[in-house]
Amino acid sequence: MTLTELKYIVAVARERHFGKAAEACFVSQPTLSVAVKKLEEELDVKLFERSANEVAVTPLGEEIVRQAQSVLEQAANIKDIAKRGKDPLAGALALGVIYTIAPYLLPDLVRQVITHSPQMPLMLQENFTVKLLEMLRTGEIDCAILAEPFPDTGLATAPLYDEPFVAAVPMNHPLAKLQSVSAEQLKSETMLLLGNGHCFRDHVLEVCPEFARFSSDAEGIRKSFEGSSLETIKHMVAAGMGITLVPRLSVPREALESRKRRQEDAYVKYLPVTDAHGAPPPTRRVVLAWRRSFTRYEAIAALRNAIYACELPGVTRLS
Numbered sequence: 001m002t003l004t005e006l007k008y009i010v011a012v013a014r015e016r017h018f019g020k021a022a023e024a025c026f027v028s029q030p031t032l033s034v035a036v037k038k039l040e041e042e043l044d045v046k047l048f049e050r051s052a053n054e055v056a057v058t059p060l061g062e063e064i065v066r067q068a069q070s071v072l073e074q075a076a077n078i079k080d081i082a083k084r085g086k087d088p089l090a091g092a093l094a095l096g097v098i099y100t101i102a103p104y105l106l107p108d109l110v111r112q113v114i115t116h117s118p119q120m121p122l123m124l125q126e127n128f129t130v131k132l133l134e135m136l137r138t139g140e141i142d143c144a145i146l147a148e149p150f151p152d153t154g155l156a157t158a159p160l161y162d163e164p165f166v167a168a169v170p171m172n173h174p175l176a177k178l179q180s181v182s183a184e185q186l187k188s189e190t191m192l193l194l195g196n197g198h199c200f201r202d203h204v205l206e207v208c209p210e211f212a213r214f215s216s217d218a219e220g221i222r223k224s225f226e227g228s229s230l231e232t233i234k235h236m237v238a239a240g241m242g243i244t245l246v247p248r249l250s251v252p253r254e255a256l257e258s259r260k261r262r263q264e265d266a267y268v269k270y271l272p273v274t275d276a277h278g279a280p281p282p283t284r285r286v287v288l289a290w291r292r293s294f295t296r297y298e299a300i301a302a303l304r305n306a307i308y309a310c311e312l313p314g315v316t317r318l319s
């Protein structure tokens with residue numbers, strides 16, 4: 001039994017597909033399949049039920065995969081301890097970031113890390129919250145920048161900042177003449193949403209819960225559309241297909257200032273979202289999460305300091 005074989009079975013259990021698991025492990029599918037079969041023969045148990053369309057983990061396999069995850073995590077800790085003894089910041093830090101944060105925070109964050117902690121390069125993984133949580137549990141990444149709420153997995157977390165939502169409307173839309181909009185005013189509009197899997201989609205539906213039902217009826221075809229990324233949705237807004245909510249850091253600085261706009265920003269107006277009853281505007285809390293067993297505390301601190309050193313216009317930094 002080897003750590004590599006344990007890594008393979010964890011990947012298969014996560015992906016439910018041998019081909020995708022092989023891609024995630026950067027090996028060929030035959031190599032991974034042979035290794036998994038070898039481990040099954042050594043243990044004399046069947047870990048996976050294979051069919052033409054999917055792979056299912058057997059009940060005993062579930063227990064073995066959980067133990068394999070723990071073993072991989074402990075093995076990673078041994079390497080971390082050795083590195084920490086020499087230089088707590090020496091060596092790459094594997095950082096996961098959700099899709100609706102990565103494009104807007106990472107450019108500045110990478111520059112800050114290069115400047116202040118050049119011996120700690122960032123290995124970046126952009127993905128959905130659920131996938132990053134799984135990668136944290138298996139030790140594939142060291143820490144992740146996520147938006148609350150997410151399932152309690154026993155992780156250590158530190159708040160980074162609270163980020164307000166901003167309404168994006170077409171420049172020729174009647175709402176574009178206003179200085180701000182309320183959630184009540186958004187209810188009668190065609191809402192553009194991110195697809196399933198994006199936590200920011202859920203955040204938007206919390207602000208405008210009436211759009212949650214549109215995905216299952218004919219009216220919804222007219223009242224809401226889905227995009228694959230925030231930038232795609234902004235282009236849809238510019239084209240006049242509807243309005244949306246976006247996190248504040250995704251708003252180009254030029255779009256909120258009097259200086260010349262970029263051409264693509266000339267067709268979108270960004271408006272603060274207010275509440276007629278005086279309640280605070282809708283926001284999301286962004287946090288840094290890591291395994292409690294992760295031993296490079298100084299690396300986590302250095303990463304937090306690098307994030308705080310970034311320009312974060314319009315957000316409230318937290319300590």
